[in-house]
Amino acid sequence: xxxxxxxxxxxxxxxxxxxxxxxxxxxxxxxxxxxxxxxxxxxxxxxxxxxxxxxxxxxxxxxxxxxxxxxxxxxxxxxxxxxxxxxxxxxxxxxxxxxxxxxxxxxxxxxxxxxxxxxxxxxxxxxxxxxxxxxxxxxxxxxxxxxxxxxxxxxxxxxxxxxxxxxxxxxxxxxxxxxxxxxxxxxxxxxxxxxxxxxxxxxxxxxxxxxxxxxxxxxxxxxxxxxxxxxxxxxxxxxxxxxxxxxxxxxxxxxxxxxxxxxxxxxxxxxxxxxxxxxxxxxxxxxxxxxxxxxxxxxxxxxxxxxxxxxxxxxxxxxxxxxxxxxxxxxxxxxxxxxxxxxxxxxxxxxxxxxxxxxxxxxxxxxxxxxxxxxxxxxxxxxxxxxxxxxxxxxxxxxxxxxxxxxxxxxxxxxxxxxxxxxxxxxxxxxxxxxxxxxxxxxxxxxxxxxxxxxxxxxx
Ligand SMILES: C[S@@+](CC[C@H](N)C(=O)[O-])C[C@H]1O[C@@H](n2cnc3c(N)ncnc32)[C@H](O)[C@@H]1O
Numbered sequence: 001x002x003x004x005x006x007x008x009x010x011x012x013x014x015x016x017x018x019x020x021x022x023x024x025x026x027x028x029x030x031x032x033x034x035x036x037x038x039x040x041x042x043x044x045x046x047x048x049x050x051x052x053x054x055x056x057x058x059x060x061x062x063x064x065x066x067x068x069x070x071x072x073x074x075x076x077x078x079x080x081x082x083x084x085x086x087x088x089x090x091x092x093x094x095x096x097x098x099x100x101x102x103x104x105x106x107x108x109x110x111x112x113x114x115x116x117x118x119x120x121x122x123x124x125x126x127x128x129x130x131x132x133x134x135x136x137x138x139x140x141x142x143x144x145x146x147x148x149x150x151x152x153x154x155x156x157x158x159x160x161x162x163x164x165x166x167x168x169x170x171x172x173x174x175x176x177x178x179x180x181x182x183x184x185x186x187x188x189x190x191x192x193x194x195x196x197x198x199x200x201x202x203x204x205x206x207x208x209x210x211x212x213x214x215x216x217x218x219x220x221x222x223x224x225x226x227x228x229x230x231x232x233x234x235x236x237x238x239x240x241x242x243x244x245x246x247x248x249x250x251x252x253x254x255x256x257x258x259x260x261x262x263x264x265x266x267x268x269x270x271x272x273x274x275x276x277x278x279x280x281x282x283x284x285x286x287x288x289x290x291x292x293x294x295x296x297x298x299x300x301x302x303x304x305x306x307x308x309x310x311x312x313x314x315x316x317x318x319x320x321x322x323x324x325x326x327x328x329x330x331x332x333x334x335x336x337x338x339x340x341x342x343x344x345x346x347x348x349x350x351x352x353x354x355x356x357x358x359x360x361x362x363x364x365x366x367x368x369x370x371x372x373x374x375x376x377x378x379x380x381x382x383x384x385x386x387x388x389x390x391x392x393x394x395x396x397x398x399x400x401x402x403x404x405x406x407x408x409x410x411x412x413x414x415x416x417x418x419x420x421x422x423x424x425x426x427x428x429x430x431x432x433x434x435x436x437x438x439x440x441x442x443x444x445x446x447x448x449x450x451x452x453x454x455x456x457x458x459x460x
Contacts, residue, residue: 003031006034006043006044006047007027007030007031007034009047009051010030010034010047010050011030013047013050013051014062014066015219015222017050017054017059017062017192017194018059018062018063018066018067018139018192018194019193019194019218019219019222019223019226020066020067020217020218020219021217021218021219022066029066030066033062033065033066034046036065037058037061037062037065056190056192057141059139059192060139060140060141060142060190061141063139063140063192064140064141064142064143067139067140067217068213068217069109069110069140069143070109070213071108071109071110071112071113071156071213072112072155072156072157072158072159073112073115073116073152073156073157073159073160074116074159074160074161074164075112075113075116075159075212076212076243076244076263077159078261078262078263079212079241079244079263079264079265080116080117080120081261081263082241082260082261082263082265083117083120083208083239083241083265084120084124085261086260086261086265087207087208087239087265088121088124088125090237090239091207091208091235091237091238091239092125092127094207094235094236094237095130095207095235097443097445097446097449098442098446099127099129099130099131100130100131100132100133101125101130101131101132101133101207102132102133102135102205102206102207103117103121103132103133103134103135103206103207103208103209103210104135104137104200104206104208104209104210105117105134105135105136105137105210106137106193106209106210106211106214106226107137107138107193107211107212107213107214108136108137108138108144108147108188109138109140109143109147110143110144110146110147110152110156111136111143111144111146111147111148111150111186111188112152112156113136113210113212114134114135114136114147114186114188114210115147115150115178115182115183115186117134117186117210118134118182118185118186119164119168119182121134121185122181122182122185123164132185133187134185134186134187135186135187135188135189136186136187136188136189137188137189137190137191137193137200138188138190138191139190139191139192139193141190144188144189144190147186147188148183148188150177150178150182150183151172151175151176151177151178152169152175152176152177152178153174153175153176154174154175154176156176157169157176167179168181168182193214193226194218194222194226197229198343198344198345198375199342199343199344200229200233200343201229201230201232201233201343202233202341202343202375203232203233203374203375204233204234204235204236205233205235206230206233206234206235206238207234207235207238207239208238208239208240208241209230209233209234209238209239209240209241210241211226211230211240211241211242212241212242212243212246213243213245213246214243215227215242215243215246215251216243216245216246220250220251223251224251224252227248227251227252227254227255228252228254231252231254231255231268232375234268236268237267237268238267238268239265239266239267240255240265240266240267241263241264241265241266242264242266244263244264247264248266253269254268254269255267255268255269256268256269300325300326300331301322301325301331301334302321303433303436305321306318306321306322306334306436307436309321310338310341310436315338315339315341315342318338319335319338319339322334322335322338323335329355329358329360329361330360330361332351332354332355332361333355333361333364333365333368333437334437335351336348336351336352336355336365336368337364337368337436337437337438339351340368340371340372341440343375345372345375345376348368348372349369349372352365352366352368352369352372353365353369362392363389363392363393363396363399364389364393364396364437364438366385366386366388366389366392366399367385367386367389367396367398367399367402367438368438369385370382370383370384370385370386370389370399370402370403371402371438373385374402374406379406379409379410382402382406383403383406383407383410386399386402386403386406387403390403390419395426395429395430396426396434396438397423397426397427397429397430397434397447398423398430398434398435398438398439398447399438400419400420400422400423400426401419401420401423401427401447401450401451401454403419404416404417404418404419404420404423404451404454404455405420405454407419408420408454408457408458413458413459413460416454416458417455417458420451420454420455420458421455423451424448424451424452424455427444427447427448427451428444430444430447432444435447
């Protein structure tokens, strides 16, 4: 094989694995990295390995060698001001009931971006009873290790305002150690954003997504897929910030772009466009505030403990808790619910299929199957499952809510209104336990508010 073909193959691997494209000018870099990573292996063998298996560590190393990790604290400062002065108050209002704010920094590199957000939030969002989550994700393991350590060079802090430098950084030799209180506000996860990462993209999960200076390195169709995930997982009215040199032209039509105080930001377009991209509904399903009303005690299953585990997104432990109990259809329903919440849709569907003919759990199983199909973008199937759930259990309020919201999205306003009105009546009597099982643990009042606002958005 000649070297042009070899490089082309390497390029293809990088696009398939990481979503990244390397234009012509990168010959030298690509050749060097290919040789280095192949080591003693023949280039051909190494490429075959890349083509046929997924080695997380190797992918992370390739990313470390090939991606631009350049970043700094308080980069694109105008955007950060827009975030604080414009986006934050709106999200605070929107999340007043849940009292939870979730921010994602995509391609966070060595952490300067999410830590800058943490410092700004610390200063501008002093609301102690709120849960604030800032998550930074990147494929580069080395960069994430730097982020977790929190020790930075003077180059990284070159645009940090003096008062913040004094307050939050401790000089250590010629470096600067970030204060523990800020380190604790940010979590980091190693993620290849070219993979599905379905748990990251649960509907309505994020209030604000920063994805700055990364999309421009992505192949257009990979960028499109990632941005579709953003659209799915941003709460209604949520914000997306891209780098100033990036835009969504040719990548997504689901967002509208806005300009404010010298910076651009994106929000989901006011009306969805199912003909172009039928996305699942932005129904809040995860973020659980601690319940104010206790779930009724049930022999065997400790629902309070389960609720606590789910609140903290400890899905693995929640499943373990369920596995320890004697199997029953009811327990399988709980298991399917946890699987849906953790984004394990295939597994959830498998469990639900076993419950479809069990009288106590068949309505619930249909409802959860509908949620899975909706997440997969199969709106017709989702609708059929929701309808069946509502038929099987006429009191199941959340089946009507999901159905009503889906119908509205499909443009069937009249039908949507009927179901949403019925849902409002049923929600008053719905049990706390069913909010945990099917409603992501959101309180009754949150569902009522959501239903009300859906009704208002149904054109007459
Ligand atoms: C230039 S940095 C951006 C840092 C920060 N967002 C900023 O604007 O200052 C781009 C980051 O994208 C990350 N990246 C590139 N491809 C990725 C992928 N497939 N999955 C996750 N991260 C990726 C790189 O590792 C790098 O850290």
